[in-house]
Amino acid sequence: MEKLAEKRVIRDPIHGYIHIEDKVIWDLINSKEFQRLRRVRQLGSTLMVFPSGEHSRMMHSLGAYEIARRMINEVDDIRNTLTEREKMVLMVAALLHDIGHAPFSHSFESILSCKHELYTAQIITGPSEVANVLRNIDENLPEEVASVIDHTHPNPILSQLISSQLDADRLDYLLRDSYFTGVSYGQIDLDRILRTMRVKNNKVVVKRSSIYTVENYIMARYHMYWQVYYHPNSRSYDTLLKSIFTRLRDLYSENEDILEQYPMYRELLTKKRLSNEEMYLLDDSTCMYSFSLMRRSKDPVLSDLAGRVLNRNLFEYMSADREEYLINECKKKGYDPRYYVVKDHQKQIPYLPYTGDGSDNIYVLMDNGTIEELSNVSQVVKSLSTINEQDERVFYPKEIEL
Numbered sequence: 558m559e560k561l562a563e564k565r566v567i568r569d570p571i572h573g574y575i576h577i578e579d580k581v582i583w584d585l586i587n588s589k590e591f592q593r594l595r596r597v598r599q600l601g602s603t604l605m606v607f608p609s610g611e612h613s614r615m616m617h618s619l620g621a622y623e624i625a626r627r628m629i630n631e632v633d634d635i636r637n638t639l640t641e642r643e644k645m646v647l648m649v650a651a652l653l654h655d656i657g658h659a660p661f662s663h664s665f666e667s668i669l670s671c672k673h674e675l676y677t678a679q680i681i682t683g684p685s686e687v688a689n690v691l692r693n694i695d696e697n698l699p700e701e702v703a704s705v706i707d708h709t710h711p712n713p714i715l716s717q718l719i720s721s722q723l724d725a726d727r728l729d730y731l732l733r734d735s736y737f738t739g740v741s742y743g744q745i746d747l748d749r750i751l752r753t754m755r756v757k758n759n760k761v762v763v764k765r766s767s768i769y770t771v772e773n774y775i776m777a778r779y780h781m782y783w784q785v786y787y788h789p790n791s792r793s794y795d796t797l798l799k800s801i802f803t804r805l806r807d808l809y810s811e812n813e814d815i816l817e818q819y820p821m822y823r824e825l826l827t828k829k830r831l832s833n834e835e836m837y838l839l840d841d842s843t844c845m846y847s848f849s850l851m852r853r854s855k856d857p858v859l860s861d862l863a864g865r866v867l868n869r870n871l872f873e874y875m876s877a878d879r880e881e882y883l884i885n886e887c888k889k890k891g892y893d894p895r896y897y898v899v900k901d902h903q904k905q906i907p908y909l910p911y912t913g914d915g916s917d918n919i920y921v922l923m924d925n926g927t928i929e930e931l932s933n934v935s936q937v938v939k940s941l942s943t944i945n946e947q948d949e950r951v952f953y954p955k956e957i958e959l
């Protein structure tokens with residue numbers, strides 16, 4: 558693999574430095590699709606609860622790459638097991654794993670009619686600058702990188718290191734999101750996890766001595782989900798965004814002229830799937846600008862919802878069994894429940910053993926050299942894996958209760 562004449566570093570509060578030695582990594586960072594990630598924040602609606610969490614998807618992607626690079630350089634078993642080509646593919650896949658994310662991911666996925674993983678594969682395989690960089694090295698490289706992300710690469714180690722229950726993506730976002738939001742739940746001992754990581758029987762495993770570190774990691778993830786990612790006020794903001802796009806769709810089906818007022822959503826409203834070029838133009842600033850245009854809309858619903866988003870005038874929430882009551886109150890006060898009473902359901906299972914082919918599991922290397930699935934050797938994880946926490950709420954504007 559071609560090296561840079563001079564090694565580059567990027568300062569980062571989580572990892573100290575992000576180290577870049579390979580020309581392909583540097584060229585990918587400089588592609589326009591990767592640079593778009595500067596303009597998409599990692600946390601979207603969570604900012605309504607933790608306003609300091611302003612970090613971009615670009616820094617998270619660089620962080621996931623840095624962890625993959627460290628896995629290769631610091632974990633002897635990984636360095637000795639993977640071929641030079643697989644090492645490159647692993648680092649590239651870590652760097653690009655989020656490249657298909659839209660702004661305000663959770664709300665946008667409901668209207669993009671396909672998931673961010675599909676856009677990630679579509680951008681990696683091209684046409685795109687990313688695909689050009691990869692094809693310049695090898696005609697089949699884009700497809701090989703995409704296969705790691707969709708778990709079809711012939712070497713399962715690569716997918717395990719990028720996306721499983723203990724992977725470069727999660728390790729970075731837990732550390733990064735907790736640092737930037739200012740909460741302490743996401744603190745995990747990355748150095749120790751890397752120091753005790755091994756490869757055994759074609760599986761990534763951690764040594765028995767590291768079991769408490771892994772328990773702490775599972776707890777950190779569990780707490781981050783309920784305290785940060787699924788915070789009701791963050792979901793309330795997502796609900797507002799969904800209602801905005803429901804209203805926009807409804808207005809468009811009544812009169813297509815609406816596209817002239819919101820040209821940034823032309824493709825979103827008229828096509829099943831965005832092209833890479835259309836995806837490239839979608840970022841946080843595009844959306845925020847559209848909301849300020851909507852605030853001035855003659856349509857009272859669109860204008861009201863956009864004002865709520867801009868001014869953080871969030872919906873209140875109640876348990877989901879009050880939905881009928883709220884729909885009635887809503888109608889009495891002259892609000893259309895289609896946009897003003899919205900149900901949202903979230904669930905989170907802290908650790909799920911034995912799903913699918915088991916490649917997603919966390920495995921522990923015992924002192925006698927055998928390997929065990931984590932919940933068989935950790936009482937803490939065993940009890941956590943029985944938790945299946947569900948949370949269903951209904952969101953509504955407080956004005957309908959006055």
Ligand code: CA
Nearest residue numbers: 654655726730
């Ligand atoms: Ca990610």
